[in-house]
Amino acid sequence: MAVDNCFDIAVIGAGPAGCAAAITARRLGKTVVIVDRATATHCSVVERVAPATRQYLADWGLIGRIGAPMALECSSVVSAWSPDAPPQVTHAIFDPFGGGWIIERDAFDRMLRHAALQRGATIIQGTVSAIHVHDSDCSFAFDCAGSKRTIQAKQLVLAVGRGTALIRALTVRSHSPEKWVAILGRSRHFDAQWEDDPYLFVEKTESGWMYGMPAPARGVFIGVCLPARLLTASPRRDPLEIWRQAVSCSMIREPRGSDADAQVWCRSMTGCAATEVIGQSWAVVGDTARTVDPLSGLGVAFALESGRRAVEEPGTYAQWIRSFSLQHDASKAALYDNGTR
Secondary structure, three states: OEEOOOEEEEEEOOOHHHHHHHHHHHHOOOOEEEEEOOOOOOOOOEEEEOOOHHHHHHHOOOHHHOOOOOEEEEOEEEEEOOOOOOOEEEEHHHOOOOOEEEEEHHHHHHHHHHHHHHOOOEEEEOEEEEEEEOOOOEEEEEEEOOEEEEEEEEEEEEOOOOOOOHHHHOOOEEEOOOOEEEEEEEEOOOOHHHHHOOEEEEEEOOOOEEEEEEOOOOOEEEEEEEEOHHHHOOOOOOHHHHHHHHHHOOOOOOOOOOOOOOEEEEEEOOOEEEOOOEOOOEEEOHHHOEOOOHHHOOHHHHHHHHHHHHHHOHHHHHHHHHHHHHHHHHHHHHHHHOOOO
16 A cells, blocks of 8 residues: 655645645645545536635635636625515625625636645545544545555545545534435526626525526526425425426526426535534534535635634634534524524
């Protein structure tokens, strides 16, 4: 088994949180290796990122790279929580950071990986099979092009999203008792009016809520969120059928044929959080540390900030996660429990 040289920091996962950790580490003069999945998933997700994301991209000199076909400026958020009340519009001009973006996640993540590589990080494709953590260093084994390899590092940053068994080597996670699923749909349908004024819509449905936005690389992206039990109840309904019904009843966006060529897939939205987020030689960041309400638009911003703080400010990282969680969960409860949805 080949053993690579010891790095200051090893990052498992090359999404926004992992790349933020790697970029921060390189700015501090540390040697960094990123191990990314050998088989990347390309699911064409479109996502709104909060205006606060601008401060990180500006600090890293990446603002100039944000534009079509990767991103559109998001002018506003339009929300409808009751059929008896007109939709509410929250304009981007009222945010101290300005407007956010609607992004193609695949393209956005590629930009961050390229930025980490340009700054001197080593990126290896492989599948991690085991993690070993000690008081002052760590190591992990992975498969790379059919060969077994091991990497040693002084610090490990785990940034592999919500669905991984690797976290069990470091900490445990608690899960929300309420199970939710998002049926995500993407269509090539083109709405010129929406592209001229890109915004996110959020809308209450009979069994949950839905959201949608224009896709920067053309088309529309709409997510329908509902309790998981509705997908497993008998008789089972086709997710595409559920998605099309929600789109056809939309108060904000007329379907205009947007469901005709749609492709849909399902993703878990059940919340989870790590009980511990940092140790002497490791940290978990992004969705691996805790999930964020998708309608808040804070998922990418949280990923970038958690990756930065875990490397640059490890002594206060756990406290920051606790403070963020308290504020985020309180805002989420006010939105969900007070009948605004």
